[in-house]
Amino acid sequence: MAHLTIIVGVVLLLLVLLYKFVITPAFLSPLSKIPNAHFSAPITSLWIQSKRRTCAGTRTICSLHQKHGPIVRLGPNELSACTPSALKTIYIGGFAKDTWYFDAFVNYGEPNMVSMLEHKPHSVQKRMVSNLYSKSFLQGSEDLQNASNHLILKRFLPIMQSVAENGVEMDVLDFFQGVGMDFTSAYLFGLTNGTNFMHDVEYRRHWLQQYKVFKEQLPQERLGCEIETWCLSMCKDAENFLQSENAKENPLATQPVVYGRLTQQLRESSKSAGTELKLETAASEMLDHLIAGHETSGITLSYLTYELSQRPSLQERLRNELLTLSPPILYSHHDASLPSARSIEALPLLDSVLQETLRLYAAAPAIQPRITPYTPTGTTIEGYTNIPGGVRVAANAYTLHRNATVFPEPLKWIPERWVDAKPERKEEMKRWFWAFGSGGRMCLGSNFAIQDMKLVVAAIYTNYTTKIVDDEGIEQADTFVSGPVGEKLVLRFQHV
Numbered sequence: 001m002a003h004l005t006i007i008v009g010v011v012l013l014l015l016v017l018l019y020k021f022v023i024t025p026a027f028l029s030p031l032s033k034i035p036n037a038h039f040s041a042p043i044t045s046l047w048i049q050s051k052r053r054t055c056a057g058t059r060t061i062c063s064l065h066q067k068h069g070p071i072v073r074l075g076p077n078e079l080s081a082c083t084p085s086a087l088k089t090i091y092i093g094g095f096a097k098d099t100w101y102f103d104a105f106v107n108y109g110e111p112n113m114v115s116m117l118e119h120k121p122h123s124v125q126k127r128m129v130s131n132l133y134s135k136s137f138l139q140g141s142e143d144l145q146n147a148s149n150h151l152i153l154k155r156f157l158p159i160m161q162s163v164a165e166n167g168v169e170m171d172v173l174d175f176f177q178g179v180g181m182d183f184t185s186a187y188l189f190g191l192t193n194g195t196n197f198m199h200d201v202e203y204r205r206h207w208l209q210q211y212k213v214f215k216e217q218l219p220q221e222r223l224g225c226e227i228e229t230w231c232l233s234m235c236k237d238a239e240n241f242l243q244s245e246n247a248k249e250n251p252l253a254t255q256p257v258v259y260g261r262l263t264q265q266l267r268e269s270s271k272s273a274g275t276e277l278k279l280e281t282a283a284s285e286m287l288d289h290l291i292a293g294h295e296t297s298g299i300t301l302s303y304l305t306y307e308l309s310q311r312p313s314l315q316e317r318l319r320n321e322l323l324t325l326s327p328p329i330l331y332s333h334h335d336a337s338l339p340s341a342r343s344i345e346a347l348p349l350l351d352s353v354l355q356e357t358l359r360l361y362a363a364a365p366a367i368q369p370r371i372t373p374y375t376p377t378g379t380t381i382e383g384y385t386n387i388p389g390g391v392r393v394a395a396n397a398y399t400l401h402r403n404a405t406v407f408p409e410p411l412k413w414i415p416e417r418w419v420d421a422k423p424e425r426k427e428e429m430k431r432w433f434w435a436f437g438s439g440g441r442m443c444l445g446s447n448f449a450i451q452d453m454k455l456v457v458a459a460i461y462t463n464y465t466t467k468i469v470d471d472e473g474i475e476q477a478d479t480f481v482s483g484p485v486g487e488k489l490v491l492r493f494q495h496v
């Protein structure tokens with residue numbers, strides 16, 4: 001009798017489990033109507049996890065959308081949705097970030113914009129600095145203009161000139177990440193407190209190696225590591241700079257624009273809460289800007305020069321456009337100053353070349369996961385209603401940028417698609433363009449990145465032609481931030 005009771009109990013338990021974990025997710029859940037990535041998707045995430053483990057997650061999701069349409073169920077509780085209307089629902093709708101961001105981006109155990117999951121604290125912090133990254137502020141910033149003059153005319157061009165004159169082959173992925181770091185750190189901390197990665201090759205390479213380890217660590221493993229200590233020390237230098245009158249007498253000094261504003265705002269809010277600002281709170285934010293800025297812009301510049309190197313006639317067209325700048329960014333004029341950021345921004349071919357690179361080689365092409373909110377009626381995405389709260393949902397730039405109806409011949413780098421496009425066509429392409437994300441969590445540094453990358457491209461192609469020496473492993477990795485799998489691109493520069 002006792003045995004029978006146990007058997008009945010086990011059978012009942014199995015039936016309950018079957019109902020909860022198989023029948024409900026596969027047939028009864030509102031998600032069950034959405035096309036499955038794989039027959040097992042309603043009951044387990046193992047299939048998509050296996051694709052992610054072999055670094056094929058984003059590409060797999062792209063092929064799934066090509067097969068099944070705008071929305072796909074990847075696992076029992078995970079969706080992928082890739083259309084402008086889905087972007088509006090998920091990202092403009094302000095869904096909370098997935099906890100993955102917390103593990104990947106917290107520094108010093110302190111939150112920052114990228115790692116904050118909830119909307120409220122994030123928007124408070126973003127408001128503190130967002131206008132410093134607006135296009136109009138950046139274009140009018142005297143500090144950024146002075147820093148850019150120095151970085152381009154005194155650091156970048158002399159290095160390029162020596163590389164060209166001596167016929168040296170250059171790994172531009174390594175170098176451009178250093179350029180991105182020097183620009184970002186100069187704006188955050190001021191020119192004299194920032195990095196000099198362009199010149200200090202040994203330290204730059206050491207730092208990039210350390211950063212590779214850092215990226216894979218959990219927040220507690222990162223505590224006190226070299227990268228955290230390094231950024232904290234730049235914060236201390238910027239703090240001393242702000243306190244010292246003498247420092248400002250240095251003719252090279254520019255203000256620590258972002259650090260100064262952030263700490264001033266954080267101090268005000270600490271004061272009203274009756275606490276003291278910890279330097280690590282500001283350093284956490286600063287480190288994320290440095291991380292977000294150097295690698296993505298280094299990757300974008302590498303792919304841009306890779307593509308242009310294969311089109312000498314386009315290099316020439318671009319040079320003719322660049323020579324219309326006043327003054328042009330000629331190496332021989334290195335005592336002059338740079339043309340205004342506004343005039344560089346307005347060049348159509350330069351703009352198209354960068355836009356097309358950001359489309360085909362988005363440096364952050366992977367999913368940007370969010371969590372559906374808990375509401376009484378659920379959420380509707382792509383016509384599927386009653387999607388419950390707590391579902392992981394994401395779009396990705398890789399798929400959006402490969403829609404062949406919007407971008408014919410999507411796998412080809414064709415800047416002309418932007419420069420020659422009719423206004424309505426361009427508008428449609430822009431609706432699908434997602435290299436910097438969208439909504440309240442959109443990239444804070446997009447205008448900054450565009451401004452500094454255009455300046456660098458303008459400085460190169462006004463003076464030099466580029467040729468590929470070694471592009472082995474140039475195909476893009478399938479990771480959150482995606483550079484060439486070979487981790488290099490070697491070019492040769494020739495003076496025109």
Ligand code: HEM
Nearest residue numbers: 113114289292293296297364368436437441443444445449
């Ligand atoms: C080519 C260059 C860049 C690309 C392609 C890029 C791309 C992105 C993307 C796609 C996001 C959204 C991530 C998500 O929600 O999951 C993002 C966020 C962010 N980016 Fe960038 N980024 C670039 C350069 C920069 C630069 C130069 C800075 C800072 C100086 C920066 C700072 C940030 C910050 C702080 C966030 C988080 C914003 C928030 O959560 O509100 N990025 N970036």
